[in-house]
Amino acid sequence: MSEIIPIFRALLRSKAGALMLLIQIAITTAIVSNAAFIINDRIQYLNTETGYPEKEIFSFSISSFGEINDLSVMLEQTEETIRNIPGVINASLVNAVPVSGSGSASTFGSQPSSERGEEIRAAYFTGDEHILNTLGLSVFDGRNFEKNEVVVGTDRNAVAQVAIVSKAFIDQKFPEGNGLGQTIYFGNDPLKIVGVVEEMVGPWLKDNQAQNVVIMPIARADKQQKFIVRAEADQRAAVMRQIDDILLAEHNKRVIMFKRGMDEAKDNYNASDILMLRMLVVLIVVLVLVTALGIFGMTLFNINKRTKQIGTRRALGARKSAIVKYFLTENSIICISGMLIGSVAAVFLGNSLMTRFSIPALDINYILTTAVFVLVISLVSVIFPAIRAANIAPSIATRSI
Structure with missing residues (x-):
């Protein structure tokens, strides 16, 4: 807890990268929570029972002349x-x-x-x-x-x-x-x-x-x-x-047209919804991957930038666990800030979608679940670079002396 203030000050000194990552996490939280909610809503809709034995029924039209x-x-x-x-x-x-x-x-x-x-x-x-x-x-x-x-x-x-x-x-x-x-x-x-x-x-x-x-x-x-x-x-x-x-x-003297099974007719009717589901799944995967790579890349950048600083801390007796904790704490500050902003944005986005497209109101549980998921992804993304930082030898700090 005593390291939070120094970490926060360090982030303010090089705030460009942290700010970009915060915005990225906020956008991911807002979009993924709404996308996941829409996917679940559409899946429930697509699985709704019609009451008909769809695989037994077909239809066609006849034009008689x-x-x-x-x-x-x-x-x-x-x-x-x-x-x-x-x-x-x-x-x-x-x-x-x-x-x-x-x-x-x-x-x-x-x-x-x-x-x-x-x-x-x-x-x-x-x-x-x-x-x-x-x-x-x-x-x-x-x-x-x-x-x-x-x-x-x-x-x-x-x-x-x-x-x-x-x-x-x-x-x-x-x-x-x-x-x-x-x-x-x-x-x-x-x-x-x-x-x-x-x-x-x-x-x-x-x-x-x-x-x-x-x-x-x-x-x-x-x-x-x-x-x-x-x-x-x-x-x-x-x-x-x-x-x-x-x-x-x-x-x-007749023409038989539009012959198709009821299940086929239903699939054609729902084709746009199925396409939308696939696009939303791809969107979620891309956003999560981009966010994870962003966190991973920023952590690696900070490690390369602070190599001598980390080596000095190690030479002064800092444990490997303290180095890992430092980067996890730094990432958590950025991630939680982004999630808070993203959660507010998710509510506004959900209300806008509800008004424009007549979908149900966004369930707050989807925002909470997405926030937890993003936090876990961010911690997983930073843990390996943090371990790499912890393994920097203390001799690195004296190479330029």
Whole structure:
């Protein structure tokens, strides 16, 4: 403790190098703590369960051409053809594909929208009575759609009368727990809630209300039509390979496009987040290495600069441990000062990121953990040069005499 003041004075006499290192440690503390927090937040997001057996499901779009007598009948036949392919569990027409980044959303209220009541935003899917099984879902409260409840046809003004919703939606809409059997409004159209699914997400995983989902029994026929198919996990690839030939044999004036597995669609949707994670990891590694090398280099520079001084101290009886302690103490003063400044900067940076990019507030534990990590790295970086300094022979001090 008695050496702190002399060490501090020595740093003030050659403050340029110490100041640069202090700033470097401060920047490392601020950036690494926020980067580590963002990495953890994104990893939790990427590992969020969607509720779907992603490796069993794939989707594709069909564009039909030519004269078609009854589009609804043809698409129902197509659905049945897909279900009869060996390895297929179920199939359904849909308006959008979950976790794909593309879909539809609306507000659902307890009153018609014309009456401006309280509304909750949710993604919505449309499909027939097979959609739940195709998505690998089941109701835990209530029931599935019945066939006579499915609105089939090309009329875009036709509306459903019932709906199945996610637990997250019904808990938010009816927190008192009596949502099953209640009526919600899609615009001015009433929908009776007949079933609740425990867990499912909409097309946008990054949405704050991604788990608010409403499914309506509508099999709307269109010449541009989406299908989802669920197959046995080990048969999915085989089904995907042969489905083009099977469907073109049924009707050759159609084009099958955008065929991909749900897990692939999810990976494509999350590609930017995965790239960001990799970049942040590289940034952390580079910053830590640069900081460690900076500390190592500055310590070596100080040793070369103070060789005779160290030799003199050794000649006057200073122990090797005292020399090592001197450099560790000097480094700790710089490091702790940098960490304090960096911790304040980390808070400001975290608040700025929260405001600009809508990420959660920085957890103070990440700052503390980063500070401890930086301190350990700095001590490890200085220990070997310090040991080298301690081994300087006392005769070095008398060579120029």
